[in-house]
Amino acid sequence: MKLNPELESLDTLAKIILTAARTAPKGKGIDDIVTCLLDPEEKAELAGKMEELSKIKSLKFLLRDARNVRGADAxxxxxxxxxxxxxxxxxxxxxxxxxxxxxxEKVQKEFLGPQCMIKYLDLGIAVGSAAAKAKDLCIDNRVLYSAGAAACYFKMIDADVAMGLPLSVKGKNIFFDRPSTR
Known part of the structure; x- marks a missing residue:
């Protein structure tokens, strides 16, 4: 008997979620979307980078979001x-x-811009498709600007702009009812 084996499927389900992002409609059919699934060590590194970016930018909500990334299963x-x-x-x-x-001239902060708005829309549709697929699969998730910003700022992903989608399979959704950052 295997007790509580649901986490064993998360790696495969995360890849299915990324498939939804990949196959989402793109403007003019041009796919400029970059996807990645972080391993546990990279997840911990990202949370640390989010904390570091919080200090650089004086944005306390990055600390709260870093706790969510640490608590996420993927x-x-x-x-x-x-x-x-x-x-x-x-x-x-x-x-x-x-x-x-x-x-x-492009400006590099957390993200590199300006970019074509159609490309930003493509990213939004891809992220929305991934979040919807996660929900379809009964995996709690939340779109995090903060995780994508830290990943881009610290060059953890080769992208001009990115969003993070932490995934959780727990008895309660960890991404809501979060402690205040004040």
């Missing part, structure tokens, strides 16, 4: 490594034309 990162622009000249990036946006 974490996936979903990022964007933009290969170009949509060429729609839509202006959503804040520039009149795609050419003007591309000529603008």
């Amino acid at each position: 974490i996936v990162l979903i990022g964007l490594k933009a290969s170009g622009v949509s060429s729609l000249d839509c202006g959503a990036c804040g520039f009149a034309t795609c050419k003007e946006m591309l000529a603008h």
Whole structure:
């Protein structure tokens, strides 16, 4: 008899969740999404980097989110490594034309930008698809800007921008009713 074997399936289910991100619709059919599943040591490293970024940026919520990453059973990162622009000249990036946006010097903070807004939408759809698939699989999760920001800032993922999706299989969702960061 195996008692409480549900965690044994998490690695496979995390890969299924990342499959949902990969197969999510992309603007013009161009896939600039980057995905990764952190091993336990990398998960601990990410939590430590989130704590470090909290000090650098004076953002206390990163400490709370780092506790969630430490308490998670797994974490996936979903990022964007933009290969170009949509060429729609839509202006959503804040520039009149795609050419003007591309000529603008990129700024590197947690994330590298500006980027084409269509690419950001692709990332949002991929992250939403992954979160929905996790919920379909009865895995608690929460989209964390903080985890993606630390992963990008400290070059743990080769992406211009990323979001973290910690995963938990416990009797209560650890990502809600969290202690205040004040």
